[in-house]
Amino acid sequence: MSRWTKFLLAIIVGAAAGLFYGWIVNPVEYVDIGPESLRMDYKTDFVLMVAESYQVDHNLSLAVRRIAKLGTSAPNEIVANALSYALQHDYASQDLSLLQALGEALLTWNPNLEVPTP
Amino acid sequence: MGLVYSWIVSPVQYVDAPPYALRADFKDEYRALVAAAYLYNNDLLRAEDRLAQLKDDNPAQSLALQAQRAFEEGHPQAEVRALGILAMELAEGLTPGASSGTPTPFTPYPSAIGRITNTPIVSQPSGDPMIAASPSLTQEDTENLPGETAQPAQIFISTPGPDPAYVLEDSTLVCNPDQPQPMIQVLVQDAAGNPVPGVELLVSWENGEDYFFTGLQPELGMGFADFLMTPDVVYSLALAEGERVLTPLTAAECQPEDQNHYWGSWLLTFIQP
Numbered sequence: 001m002s003r004w005t006k007f008l009l010a011i012i013v014g015a016a017a018g019l020f021y022g023w024i025v026n027p028v029e030y031v032d033i034g035p036e037s038l039r040m041d042y043k044t045d046f047v048l049m050v051a052e053s054y055q056v057d058h059n060l061s062l063a064v065r066r067i068a069k070l071g072t073s074a075p076n077e078i079v080a081n082a083l084s085y086a087l088q089h090d091y092a093s094q095d096l097s098l099l100q101a102l103g104e105a106l107l108t109w110n111p112n113l114e115v116p117t118p
Numbered sequence: 119m120g121l122v123y124s125w126i127v128s129p130v131q132y133v134d135a136p137p138y139a140l141r142a143d144f145k146d147e148y149r150a151l152v153a154a155a156y157l158y159n160n161d162l163l164r165a166e167d168r169l170a171q172l173k174d175d176n177p178a179q180s181l182a183l184q185a186q187r188a189f190e191e192g193h194p195q196a197e198v199r200a201l202g203i204l205a206m207e208l209a210e211g212l213t214p215g216a217s218s219g220t221p222t223p224f225t226p227y228p229s230a231i232g233r234i235t236n237t238p239i240v241s242q243p244s245g246d247p248m249i250a251a252s253p254s255l256t257q258e259d260t261e262n263l264p265g266e267t268a269q270p271a272q273i274f275i276s277t278p279g280p281d282p283a284y285v286l287e288d289s290t291l292v293c294n295p296d297q298p299q300p301m302i303q304v305l306v307q308d309a310a311g312n313p314v315p316g317v318e319l320l321v322s323w324e325n326g327e328d329y330f331f332t333g334l335q336p337e338l339g340m341g342f343a344d345f346l347m348t349p350d351v352v353y354s355l356a357l358a359e360g361e362r363v364l365t366p367l368t369a370a371e372c373q374p375e376d377q378n379h380y381w382g383s384w385l386l387t388f389i390q391p
Binding site for chain 1: 136151
């Protein structure tokens with residue numbers, strides 16, 4: 001066996017051992033992440049919860065603050081993405097209506113009219 | 119070279135993460151959001167499913183603790199209330215409006231030795247429903263308890279107000295050497311005797327006021343709430359803003375014959391008329 005073959009074999013064995021350790025023995029564990037890193041179905045449910053709570057308090061600025069935790073996109077864009085996901089995955093019609101209602105409410109939201117919280 | 123690439127050029131980006139990986143403060147916000155949404159949908163199963171994603175050991179307790187923390191940190195009242203309500207619904211496993219007819223047994227501070235040294239005397243002017251009709255223990259009862267001593271009478275008077283949602287049914291001075299600080303303990307029940315969570319209680323004194331809610335300590339009962347009193351301060355208590363006021367409430371001492379004095383706690387039981 002030539003030196004190069006031994007070298008390549010060692011590289012392959014090392015890489016395989018590293019992958020086995022990182023994938024099986026000690027896989028990555030997510031900790032201390034922010035809501036923006038949530039999986040799309042969780043994000044959609046997050047937006048749905050905001051839509052549900054909005055029906056109780058009708059506080060649009062609170063809804064916007066909550067949605068803003070899901071990323072830097074515009075709130076109505078985040079809601080639109082959630083609605084799109086919900087449509088693709090056959091969410092209940094009531095949930096779709098809630099998302100739609102929140103999306104429509106956000107169309108009237110003007111951040112310049114926000115009163116700063118002391 | 120590998121470190122530069124993975125640290126600077128293309129650092130790790132978390133994607134597709136589950137809620138249990140959220141940072142603690144985001145988990146709190148998630149729970150608050152679940153509770154707020156629950157107020158709309160009243161779907162306990164859905165709330166349980168959502169909370170299960172956080173993988174808390176005891177979701178009801180986590181909610182209750184968060185409600186307590188939120189209350190102490192001055193979070194919006196609506197948030198505290200929503201957290202408290204969901205905590206209690208989860209602890210009871212009830213769907214709203216489907217509470218069982220069996221009242222939950224209540225013990226103020228389960229570890230309490232619970233000797234009653236005083237039966238408050240309650241005035242009843244002009245049939246006011248806020249005034250207790252009967253004390254919790256008769257004089258004969260107290261005589262049967264070993265080591266009891268008579269205490270000065272406590273008179274509660276309610277101010278006139280609108281028809282109350284709850285009336286004071288019972289008032290008792292609970293003497294527990296293990297709980298020597300004076301407290302107002304409130305137990306709120308519906309007409310069927312079931313504990314009622316989420317009832318706001320307003321307590322006021324000469325230079326201030328505060329509010330607290332029933333059910334934030336599920337381990338002590340869904341309709342239970344307590345407030346730490348300062349000796350020599352006169353308090354007034356109302357079950358909600360605009361409700362009738364119960365006053366005066368002052369810390370009362372327990373005086374066993376063979377022990378030193380210590381503070382007792384007023385246990386006030388309110389029911390729906």
